[in-house]
Amino acid sequence: MNQLDDEYSFDAKAKKMDDKNMFGEKFGDIVLTEKQREIIAALGENNQLSAKQLAEITKISSRAVEKNIKKLREIGVLTRIGSPRKGYWKITIH
Secondary structure, eight states: OOOOHHHOOOEEEEEEEEETEEEEEETTEEEEHHHHHHHHHHHOTTTTTHOOOOOOOTTSHHHHHHHHHHHHHHHSEEEEEEEEETTTTEEOOO
């Protein structure tokens, strides 16, 4: 188990996400896909990872990482602090 799993437990499994037939796990009122959880876990260990580095870790394209980050920002799970080059990611799940 990683640090993120110790801090946050995901309780409801296989909930339908949006109308794209994507399945994820629910944390409170937020439904996250497996890849989104992997991105959050990786950022929990190193909050300065780039989309390219996250793509290597999660085994998806950097464009897919960017789309997932956009969704995580929209639902309030991730916040970018600072500039794109020198900044870092803050996980805002409470």
